[in-house]
Amino acid sequence: MGSEWRQYEEIFPKIKNSNIDIVSLECHNSNVPLNLIELVRGKKVMVGAIDVASNTIETPEEVADTLRKTLEFVDVENLYPSTNCGMAPLSRKVARGKLEALSAGAEIIRKEFGI
Numbered sequence: 001m002g003s004e005w006r007q008y009e010e011i012f013p014k015i016k017n018s019n020i021d022i023v024s025l026e027c028h029n030s031n032v033p034l035n036l037i038e039l040v041r042g043k044k045v046m047v048g049a050i051d052v053a054s055n056t057i058e059t060p061e062e063v064a065d066t067l068r069k070t071l072e073f074v075d076v077e078n079l080y081p082s083t084n085c086g087m088a089p090l091s092r093k094v095a096r097g098k099l100e101a102l103s104a105g106a107e108i109i110r111k112e113f114g115i
Contacts, residue, residue: 008039012040016041022044026048028050035073047080048084049063057097058102061108063102064112067081083099083102
């Protein structure tokens with residue numbers, strides 16, 4: 001979306017100053033500039049580390065890599081690994097594989113950070 005992501009620069013500071021406690025953001029294969037997460041530092045962030053627009057099942061290391069990249073902008077205690085969106089259009093087998101990868105990737109990060 002290129003410059004269209006710039007709308008986050010306007011809305012994220014308002015969210016940061018609101019009573020909203022968690023923000024969800026598509027991160028894996030979405031082209032959202034991850035540095036925008038800095039604008040809501042202090043909030044809980046659901047980091048979309050699973051691409052639901054693809055039937056390709058991510059590896060745990062790919063998930064962990066996406067999560068690591070966001071940790072420059074969100075504190076580890078506020079990181080909530082998630083999917084980019086719902087998985088209803090995916091087959092059960094693909095959805096299960098993606099969720100297993102999400103769980104395993106999050107476990108890699110927990111071990112790296114001792115949490």
